[in-house]
Amino acid sequence: MEKDQDKILREVTDSEYKYGFVSDIEMDMLPKGLNEDVIREISKRKEEPEYMLEFRLKAFRKWQEMEMPHWAHLQIPEIDFQDIIYYASPKKKEGPKSLDEVDPELLKTFEKLGIPLEEQERLAGVAVDAIVDSVSVKTTFQDTLAELGIIFCSISEAIHNHPDLVKKYLGSVVPYNDNYYAALNAAVFSDGSFCYIPKGVRSPMELSSYFRINAANTGQFERTLIIAEEDSYVSYLEGCTAPMRDENQLHAAVVEIIALENAEVKYSTVQNWYPGDKDGKGGIFNFVTKRGICKGDHSKISWTQVETGSAITWKYPSTILKGDHSTAEFYSVAVTNNFQQADTGTKMIHLGKHTKSTIVSKGISAGQSNNSYRGLVKVQKGALNARNFSQCDSLLIGDQCGAHTFPYLEVGNKTAVVEHEATTSKIGEDQIFYLNQRGISTEDAIGMIVNGYAREVLNQLPMEFAVEAQKLLQISLEGSVG
């Protein structure tokens, strides 16, 4: 039924990115461009203490000496860093922050996005920190969490209210000079989430950040810091969307996770930045540095990501396994369609003895997109009996897309066991027809096959997120078999 599939393809590619609306919110922004004055101004507007300004300036000076990395399997157009607005915030009225003070237009935006910021979130049991453009606009459930000693707030608040923790840990996992985009982030980051779980506490709810780029010509540079003390546990989720715009917008975030002895942090991302239109125009450049350290013995960090958005993704959530017997996991589904490009994967750095890492990466490419897995497994000399298992699968839909796998293994001792498996397959006409013959439409059939393929990863997501992610996978790929 060639015609049918063409029709579906047309319908879907013509259908709009669901989150592509622009909210009419009064903004307070700095002019375009980046220099030391802009950085001083950002710091001043945020009324930051001196140590933060120092941190920013140090990073900025380093960044100026650095060059954009070109090693990824990506075609990145020239980015004019002077043509970006580095600070934009929804205008706020004076006075204490309460619900009535939030711009109703903004609340409407969250409603459209289906983010539970009001009473319903009590039912959903998810605490949300919502960040629009550069500023955290509302963090829910702070009080409930505070009773347990959990701090969940914007990083700006943490800089003011918890300077000791911020000074101790900010930049400790991703140093200000780590890489080009991390340095840029350190210089200009305007907000982000901060999360601290005290010793022996299990967070009773999922903590969630929601990021949205709204204003035109702005970049988003959020910074997230998660600290899990001994014997603590937290599950953290992040989601993101952006309006549809013809120009590319830059998103360069940094996430740092510190897991102390016997602590466990589960970090889940459903990334749905605007991917650009079907001709590859517009979309977000998603250049993100995420890294965690299993600092204490028996600690665990688990990354799960479902990546369906962005025009270009450059992202390698990594873990340093420093504590003995520490564990790290990386579960990823990355979907690219039309002209999207993704170069994503992980780094597992084994330093401690008996450390164990698992990598499950499922790439799905459709249209004329390019999807690369890039992963490093490094076992240091002292990491006796380290183990890694990597599985990298690629699924191709159609014959104009590309899938690539770049695994790097560096094993420094003989007791390590490192296994790597990789497969590439094409979504089969036969599979689709089999489902058609049982009364299931082609669209649903593709959704079912892709979700089956990605099931191992989706199973890692918290329930509500998994359902959302499943729908997203289907939407991202609908009509891609032509």
Next chain:
Amino acid sequence: MLKIKNLHANIEGKEILKGIDLEVRPGEVHAIMGPNGSGKSTLASAIVGRDYVEITEGDILYMGESILEMPPEERALKGIFLSFQYPVEIPGVSMVNFLRAAINEQRKYRGLDPMSPSDFLKLMREKKKLVGIDSALTNRSVNEGFSGGEKKKNEIFQMAMLEPKLSILDETDSGLDIDALRVVAQGVNALKRPDSSTIVITHYQRLLNYIVPDFVHVLYKGRIIRSGGKELALELEEKGYDWLKEEYENSLNGAL
């Protein structure tokens, strides 16, 4: 139920079916036999609407309506079921999810609400018993890691779940040992209703010992060259296809 009129069909530009006429009425079992390459599977594919089969002439009427322009899923929803010769594996998709989706699509098509999970599981249990399928199989992904016999049994199980009006069994007997064959045949017979029809496509007669046809048609070089009752199958078993082929070739020569 099904009426095929002067059906001509190509695959990749080559004519495979060269004028098939066939009528299947409610309650009937038709066997389509013939040597390899005679067009049996192409005929099945044409009925269920595979896109690589290009219909160049003729028509297929199902319940009085031409289905040539109908997408395959709609044909399925209207009650046409194909038991595949080579059922595909769909990794990660559980049998339960797959069948629930299929059942609920069918219900939606008929304007019914989705089946409740408990009714669905009850139905599964019943039908499993009916076709004698191992419980464990339905806890796995669709056909994944199934043996040849298990795959074929799974097809019949799906048929039991979906209760089609017209079932086409494409070489369901191939690759089955005699015990599996018996189980499959029993399942098919148990599912027979006065208002449903079955087309059994097979190379060999042995399946027809268990599923007794009302009519047997021999397909050769894209045409039905002989039709008869169940005794025709026995005759073929005994004498092979060569005598029919010869007769057919001679008749062509005679016609010149």
